[in-house]
Amino acid sequence: MLVLSTKDVTKTFGGLIAVNKFDFDLPEGRIYSVIGPNGAGKTTFFNCITGFYDSFEGKIEFLGQILNGKSPDQITRMGISRTYQNIRLFSNMTAIENILVGHHPHFKTHWYEALFQTKRLLKEEAEALEEAVGLLNFVGLKGLGDQLATNLPYGAQRRLEIARALANRPKLLLLDEPTAGMNPNETVEMIEFIQSLRDELGITILLIEHDMKVVMSISENIGVMDFGTKIAEGTPKEIQRNPQVIEAYLGRGAVEG
């Protein structure tokens, strides 16, 4: 079954074509990477999926439902979560509070029930807290729940951002450069962690990545973007041999030489 499928997705900013007729299909349970040089339009493509822009051309379907025209919060409620290239946690809230905000779509009680602290609400809050603590432990931040997000070390912030995304119980997780700024050890841990998300939680993962080692070791499928267009798609091995990809990354001379 296809989790995500895009058709002719095009996003222009004035005269600049950031994403140009991007087509791709993402079957359930895959780890798919989008790679490409800086400014190729990868993050813009993510933003189209998550509803950040009011409009774009083309069509995006998620589990058979059309995402066009939906607001970011509606799309999140349908089961898509994301993280950001430059970590965007709620920095002055604690780790647990961050995760609880991520859990927001699953609260069923009304806001005014808080005034009377109905039993239903107290139960729901307790369950949410339990789930949040569970997620915190799952991402390896046990015992750091009361720390302010801004005070956590860099690697922990990346993990917390993923925990916050998981609190939405997503079917599709978009990771924007999850290993950016990490040292080799942390990168290896992150690769294992991302694989465990798919293996243990069964979440389909779409990621943007720059680090070729990560991309090649983690993904089953890779799409290569350059100037907004998809120039190649395939398994890591196919991509490594593709002359167009090498040209986009290393320049024309590299292929000829």
Place this chain on the structure above:
Amino acid sequence: MTENNFTLKDLLKSGLLAGLIALSLAVIGFLALLSERELIAGIISSGHVFLFAPTIAFSYLLAGRVPENNKLKVLGSGLLIGILAAIPLILLALLENLFDIRQYLVNVSPDLIELILFNQGIIAGSLILVLGMGLVGLLAAGLKTLPDKVRGPIISALGWTLLIGTFSEILSGRLRSFFGPQFVKIIFKSKALHPLVAGVLLLLFAGLEIFQRRRKERNDLKKPFENLNPRIKNGFWMVLLLFTPLILGTYLTEVVNNVGLYVLMGLGLTIVVGFAGLLDLGYVAFFAIGAYTMGILTTQGHLGFVAMSFWTALPIAVVASTFAGILLGIPVLRMRGDYLAIVTLGFGEIIRILALSDMLKSYIGGAQGILQIPKPSIAGFDLIKPEFLFYVILVGVIIALFVSWRLRDSRLGRQWMAMREDEDVAEAMGINLVSTKLLAFATGAAFSGLAGAIFASKLTSIFPHSFSLIVSINVLCLIIVGGIGSLPGVIVGAFILVGLPELLREFAEYRMLMYGALLIVMMLAIPEGFLPSAVIKREMHAHELQESNIPE
């Protein structure tokens, strides 16, 4: 310039700066006005306090920068700062003596010169001023060299005695009604503390402070009454609240009522600005809508058409302003920060100008306002006195506090906080920004509308000029002073910015000056406010905590 020492240049700068501050306080008329309020009869007026305050502050601060063992340098610099600080004032007195500078500086009155020269001639007065300033500077600097054990009680004693002196007029009034004029005559002399009593108070407070410190030293940190059952304690506070109007008397209750209305507005604005991070500068609009709804619905004058009772009109007024809150919220949903502030500012002005306009004059009275608004009544008994209105406001404040507190700690509170932190990410977490923002605007407007409705009935007449921009600014200032986003902070802020100026009526003219000075000093010294909320406190101090105690 090193941290713990200073050059001659710093010394000169401090001295002259202290003098210039005292001079400017003098020429704007502040000192002369304050000299009318005596603290200790015949000895010290609040004018003196402010005349010497800059010198005290600067010598004390500078003394903190000298290495401890150099006492002579500390004392000498204190003396020098005092003498330098006297120079601008003496120049002023000299100028006044030689030329008639009052035509240019209206505030340089004979009263002021009398204060500066201690009722003496120019030569003798100048000498006294120089010596006095020098002595005060020396003492202030000397205070810094004393060990904390001695300094604490001295500062505490001086502080409390001056505070009691400042409020002696009000205190004497209250004590008179409880214990009779004979008792009051012992303590107070012509609206100020009797010098002997002041001496007793000094000793008393010094003694208390020493006693406190002793207990602390013995690790006896238990607070008095700590073993008391919390129910009894809460009961005690409830009873105290219930009897507040009796204890305070009519005038002070009236002051507390005004503070209470500002607390209500402050709580509302805390939700909008403090929790949700939406800077609203037109907050007075909802206050006005609450007041005008109450006015139109209940007035017995010619504008009235239904003459409802206060209690029927109250919920309608609250609903009307809540509705207005949503109505304003819709067009500004997409705006952030500065843009939002400007648009809401405009909304506040629109409401005021509409109230003033001829177009609506036949409905809401235009500049003449709405008159003959009845006071609330219970079972045919009119609650005319401020003492009764106190309870109405108290109930309103308690409800607003309860609602704000419960909402802050709920999921909605987290939504607001997330939105304040990062609107885009909050939306990407599945938070519906439209409903979350509108709920903040609506709740804030509801509290403000409640305050407005009670305000209309309290004054029995309302005019458009009561709803000017300055009300919005006052409310914003009080939540900043109290600590933005902090619920107890609202109450503290309201007492400081609304209560104090009412009690110290001489200050009224200088209210804006005080606001400005207070805000600047606060932003430099305690940017998080007097009673900061946990969130803001950790935000302001996050850099200090960073990477301490965090296991990798």
